[in-house]
Amino acid sequence: MKQDRSVLGVTWLALAALLLLLAPAPASAELRIDITRGKVEPMPIAIPAFAGGGGEEGKVGSDLAQVISADLGSSGLFRPLDPRSFIQNVAAGEGPRFGDWRQISAQALVTGSVQTQGDGRFRVEFRLWDVVAEQQLAGFAYTTTRQNWRRIAHIIADQVYKRITGEDGYFDTRIVYIAESGPAQKRVKRLAMMDQDGANHQYLTDGKALVLTPRFSPSAQEITYLSYASGTPSVYLYNLDTGQNRSVGNVPGMTFAPRFSPDGSRLIFSRSENGATNIYVMGAHGGGMSRLTEGNSIDTTPSYSPDGAKIVFNSDRGGSQQLYVMDSGGGGIKRISFGNGKYGTPVWSPRGDLIAFTKIEGGSFYIGVMRPDGSGERLLTQDFLVEGPTWAPNGRVLMYFSQARGRGPRLYTIDLTGSNQREVTTPGDASDPAWSPLLR
């Protein structure tokens, strides 16, 4: 367990100081990706292996460049160039010869180095260069324990993404999801967690109890989910720091569809009583439960707006499954979905501007988004089954699970524009993904 905790616990990571090496030069108008446009031509970027001494430093320098390339490439906004085309060998540690990089059509260049400090930790420096304007755009240094080098790669990729697009990245994040195995009639489902790129995969539960719908706390230190462990399906809380795993609130009846409030102090969830399902809220560690909706309908999958003022949820109170928004204290309920078909699993974007949902219409499932007032509905993807969107922390990418007829489910990401659909690599079948906030 101790070993797990050192990997799991974000607080255990000694990510010492960000040291600004050089103040960024004035923004160059030409080196910028406008990601608000529908179709973006990916920016050619060169990311040579980071310079390092022999042995482990050199290996980590090369691995860092590979992870940064994979992150930026996966966004669809960057096109990492093939290292075999590189003319200059920057691993020697000298400054960039911009002509050499322009010759292979690079517009941006990332250089860096790895050094082992006296205390055995790594010091990683990186610089982002505008190849055309021949100027440095960003430069940082990080110190970390040796086993945490992947996080440094993700943090650097986030810095590059932010400097070029003007928006926060989403690479230094984790995914919690449900790993599935076995025949459909007695499917084994386990809580599992991995880095956003599929690395550092681990199982958090053993599969003895059916578990569903995990969600991160805003600190990414806790996961709330549904478990059948006690015999009654109930809301559970898993603490990644301590490994403690317990049911919350000892509430009679089935409690499910839990999610944290944006400040992490409360859990919002559904509770079924006598066939009716209503939305409740309670303290994140139990206590202070109050009921937010009433009546005999099914009210479920509540999700807070990022400012905590509103809750979007799914209800069949009007006869079929639709989306509604209410005040976070209950009341002021307004229907927001009016298209054909049924709507479920609404999730408020971390930016507050959109609500993602699952739609069922004409025998197909869709993932879509609409504004919080219900206007501007756009469907991003369709399949036999696509379900359960979750937002990247920058509100630009959605992850969801998709299942072809007769096949097991897998995780996918898609850009908010509906482009750049990609499968997320998991060891086996996978469903119910939830994206963590940025880990810092």
Place this chain on the structure above:
Amino acid sequence: MLLRFIAVAGAFLMLAACSSTPEPGASGPGGPGGPGGSSRFGPGSQQDLAATAGDRVFFAYDRSDISSEAQQILQRQSGWLKRYPNVSVTIEGHTDERGTREYNLALGERRAQAVKNVLVALGIPAARVSTISYGKERPEVPHSDDQSYAQNRRGVTTVN
């Protein structure tokens, strides 16, 4: 039918210790008998319930209404439960896979409760009947077609 037998076999094995000896080579429930009928299975057992009354009722898509056919099965279940007053049951509510996960959990609970309400109305004490929903997590038939979905939208009365 084989799948259905496997599904009840687990409950049957757990009961084996407190019921009469199971018949070796039993080939599964032979279908519901008439009211007051008896079966070759252990009295008061899950298989006895399935054979003499029928252990499950089916629902239309996204509905929890009790059909007249379901009402007849529940009538027989109530007769059977009255014959074995020491037996308590759990109603499992299930859905097909054509809905979202959380909504289906709620729909399964609504179906289980609908079954319970009928049994209670037919004179079975509410304390003998509990409910649990599995939503779309435990299909009876693992296929993606309308016939399978109809088999999966079910309320199953399971002997505790």
